[in-house]
Amino acid sequence: MSMLPTMKWLIESKLPIWIFSGDFDSVCPLPATRYSIQDMALSVTTPWRPWTAKEEVGGYVQQYAGGFTFLSVRGAGHMVPSFQPERALVMLSSFLQGVLPPYVEQ
Numbered sequence: 001m002s003m004l005p006t007m008k009w010l011i012e013s014k015l016p017i018w019i020f021s022g023d024f025d026s027v028c029p030l031p032a033t034r035y036s037i038q039d040m041a042l043s044v045t046t047p048w049r050p051w052t053a054k055e056e057v058g059g060y061v062q063q064y065a066g067g068f069t070f071l072s073v074r075g076a077g078h079m080v081p082s083f084q085p086e087r088a089l090v091m092l093s094s095f096l097q098g099v100l101p102p103y104v105e106q
Helices: 004-012 030-039 085-097
Strands: 017-022 044-053 056-064 068-073
Touching: 004 017, 017 030, 017 085, 030 068, 044 085, 056 085, 068 085
Parallel strands: 017 068
Antiparallel strands: 044 056, 056 068
């Protein structure tokens, strides 16, 4: 069963939604998630860019109209917090603050 109708309904309800995937996730692979998001045909408001945690790339983020955000987490599998707890904390903190994760140029 697809989650896309539910995600569309949540976006239309103006709720901030963040979906994230570890780049080594073999259960929900990153490309499959990106293709699913592409099928929703949302307008991009912030293009795909890196985000940082502890001065290194933590992953990549892209934001869409309606408050929908997709993030990848570098070096993480399906259970992101168990693989990359510091990066997961940066994501959660950013979500709670209502801002995208930081990007510090090297």
